[in-house]
Amino acid sequence: MATADLVLSLLLLFSSLPSSIVAKDDPGHVNVSVQADYVVARTDGNFICATVDWWPPEKCDFGDCSWGNTSIKNLDLSNKILRNAITAFGTMRVRLGGTLQDQVKYTSKPCHEFKAADGDSNYEFIDGCISLNRWDKIHEFFNTTGAFITFGINALHGRVKGHDGVYTVAEAPALQCMHESLSFSDLASSSLRQGNELCGNGGKSNFLVDGNQYGLDLIAFKAMLIDEYAKFGGPPKVAAPGGFYVEDWYKNMLSTSGYGVVDIVTHHVYNLGSGGDGNLVDKVTDPKVLDNIVPTYNEVVGTIKSAGPWSSAWVGESGGAHSSGGKGLSNTFANSFWYLDQLGMVSRHHHKVFCRQTLIGGNYGLLDHDTFVPNPDYYSALLWHRLMGTGVLEASHDGHAHLRSYAHCSKNTPGGVTLLLINLSDSITFEIEINGGTKSYEREIRSRPLAKDDKDQSNREAFHLTPKDGDIQSTVMLLNGKELMLDGKNSIPALDPMVVEASDPLRIAPRSIAFVKLKDFNAAACR
Numbered sequence: 445m446a447t448a449d450l451v452l453s454l455l456l457l458f459s460s461l462p463s464s465i466v467a468k469d470d471p472g473h474v475n476v477s478v479q480a481d482y483v484v485a486r487t488d489g490n491f492i493c494a495t496v497d498w499w500p501p502e503k504c505d506f507g508d509c510s511w512g513n514t515s516i517k518n519l520d521l522s523n524k525i526l527r528n529a530i531t532a533f534g535t536m537r538v539r540l541g542g543t544l545q546d547q548v549k550y551t552s553k554p555c556h557e558f559k560a561a562d563g564d565s566n567y568e569f570i571d572g573c574i575s576l577n578r579w580d581k582i583h584e585f586f587n588t589t590g591a592f593i594t595f596g597i598n599a600l601h602g603r604v605k606g607h608d609g610v611y612t613v614a615e616a617p618a619l620q621c622m623h624e625s626l627s628f629s630d631l632a633s634s635s636l637r638q639g640n641e642l643c644g645n646g647g648k649s650n651f652l653v654d655g656n657q658y659g660l661d662l663i664a665f666k667a668m669l670i671d672e673y674a675k676f677g678g679p680p681k682v683a684a685p686g687g688f689y690v691e692d693w694y695k696n697m698l699s700t701s702g703y704g705v706v707d708i709v710t711h712h713v714y715n716l717g718s719g720g721d722g723n724l725v726d727k728v729t730d731p732k733v734l735d736n737i738v739p740t741y742n743e744v745v746g747t748i749k750s751a752g753p754w755s756s757a758w759v760g761e762s763g764g765a766h767s768s769g770g771k772g773l774s775n776t777f778a779n780s781f782w783y784l785d786q787l788g789m790v791s792r793h794h795h796k797v798f799c800r801q802t803l804i805g806g807n808y809g810l811l812d813h814d815t816f817v818p819n820p821d822y823y824s825a826l827l828w829h830r831l832m833g834t835g836v837l838e839a840s841h842d843g844h845a846h847l848r849s850y851a852h853c854s855k856n857t858p859g860g861v862t863l864l865l866i867n868l869s870d871s872i873t874f875e876i877e878i879n880g881g882t883k884s885y886e887r888e889i890r891s892r893p894l895a896k897d898d899k900d901q902s903n904r905e906a907f908h909l910t911p912k913d914g915d916i917q918s919t920v921m922l923l924n925g926k927e928l929m930l931d932g933k934n935s936i937p938a939l940d941p942m943v944v945e946a947s948d949p950l951r952i953a954p955r956s957i958a959f960v961k962l963k964d965f966n967a968a969a970c971r
């Protein structure tokens with residue numbers, strides 16, 4: 445491994461030296477500025493979300509069958525790792541749903557498996573169901589692991605497919621099915637999601653339902669929820685439409701459904717392209733590819749502002765690479781370049797929640813689909829959940845595009861700031877100065893009389909993430925040099941920081957990621 449590691453040096457280090465020590469013409473010198481006087485956006489308190497899908501074990505892509513028994517229908521709810529992985533979050537947001545949710549019927553009887561569809565269908569598998577008995581078990585499992593559920597209900601049932609491939613409502617049956625699903629979802633869900641990818645440009649499901657029709661159905665759905673949930677103190681939130689963003693369609697849905705009907709506008713993101721692409725490792729380290737989705741985030745937020753300002757934006761599903769993710773990439777350290785960068789970007793762009801496809805299942809699972817052992821992204825998600833507060837700060841720098849920087853108010857630490865720094869470069873050495881708003885971090889600390897003696901007040905907590913053996917396609921991640929692995933009882937390991945005095949230099953290995961918590965930042969926006 446090159447010794448030219450990133451040296452992240454708070455200028456504090458040089459507080460008694462002339463500032464000229466950081467040469468302005470040094471190409472490696474980067475000035476990271478954190479606007480700590482105000483927040484630019486706020487995420488939901490449970491920003492991290494992960495999905496459990498419906499795919500049967502027979503689901504294969506590119507000859508690779510990566511789902512095993514990970515579906516809502518057959519996931520082993522008695523698995524200890526699964527339970528520990530969810531409870532480690534305290535509160536994790538879980539979305540139950542996916543492509544096949546619009547093929548699911550709800551029944552009180554024992555239930556058959558999905559059937560493989562013929563070539564004419566929009567779906568690979570059709571005609572599945574879930575029994576009340578299984579639903580009760582799912583409900584109990586997520587309730588006792590402290591998860592908040594977003595349950596995806598069938599929005600195709602009862603619709604009739606026209607010659608143009610567009611489904612129209614036959615009459616009441618669509619509502620009838622929603623009604624059935626309600627008795628299932630009941631109070632287990634903090635939100636309900638209507639339909640999956642019935643709108644966008646993705647895959648086979650191209651505009652399966654018209655946006656205005658969808659809007660009308662949502663009005664009826666909301667009315668039904670208000671009615672059903674009156675005795676429980678109000679309806680769960682309604683999320684829609686969970687597809688690929690298309691401006692006109694989303695505008696039609698929002699303007700037709702009207703004020704207060706859709707609480708959460710969800711859209712799906714697969715900005716790395718196909719899981720079968722052999723160049724995924726280049727894509728996740730290419731700042732241009734990572735940024736390619738920014739216009740979409742801006743447009744979604746713009747559409748909500750103009751057509752539905754009462755609702756908020758969620759990334760309802762995103763796995764990086766679609767079609768079950770990239771084998772040997774989505775489950776490795778390298779995927780955290782994409783994942784953590786997206787988390788930073790999405791929060792900065794006014795989205796409240798990011799649902800990762802998947803918690804388990806496919807190659808993009810936070811947990812391995814066979815062994816249930818956490819993949820690197822699981823730990824990335826957990827660190828984010830524990831360190832990043834809801835207040836999003838503007839972080840910018842004047843350096844190379846291969847350095848990515850994000851900042852949030854620290855979670856549960858008034859005045860503290862946590863930075864996320866991602867080094868995509870394999871050749872540039874950066875030296876970083878951190879500035880807070882109009883004042884530099886360094887001056888902020890020096891101005892406080894106690895700071896000099898009070899070590900506790902002037903330390904820094906660093907969480908350095910690197911791949912095992914320097915191989916970014918390793919499935920094993922190191923935290924501060926130590927392998928992250930389950931202990932003998934299948935428990936999630938402690939995620940301890942490296943605590944150093946703020947005056948110590950902080951080194952970050954090549955092609956690595958670090959969370960850096962500055963609890964004495966004294967950020968006005970975070971007090």
Ligand SMILES: *[C@@H]1O[C@H](CO)[C@@H](O)[C@H](O)[C@H]1NC(C)=O
Pocket residue numbers: 446448449450451847866867868869870871872873874952953954955956
């Ligand atoms: C990025 O990695 C390169 C080596 O791959 C290293 O020289 C540089 O110091 C690192 N920079 C940052 C900001 O981590």
Ligand SMILES: *[C@@H]1O[C@H](CO)[C@@H](O)[C@H](O)[C@H]1NC(C)=O
Pocket residue numbers: 466475477877879
């Ligand atoms: C870093 O940026 C801050 C804020 O933009 C600025 O005040 C400061 O002079 C910069 N420092 C260097 C060394 O460029």
Ligand SMILES: *[C@@H]1O[C@H](CO)[C@@H](O)[C@H](O)[C@H]1NC(C)=O
Pocket residue numbers: 501512513
């Ligand atoms: C899934 O579960 C079934 C039934 O318990 C079992 O026969 C099958 O081997 C399992 N498949 C995988 C991939 O674990």
Ligand SMILES: *[C@@H]1O[C@H](CO)[C@@H](O)[C@H](O)[C@H]1NC(C)=O
Pocket residue numbers: 586587588590591592631632
């Ligand atoms: C679990 O169920 C109980 C009883 O219905 C409820 O009070 C509690 O809020 C639920 N917990 C979660 C995390 O949904």
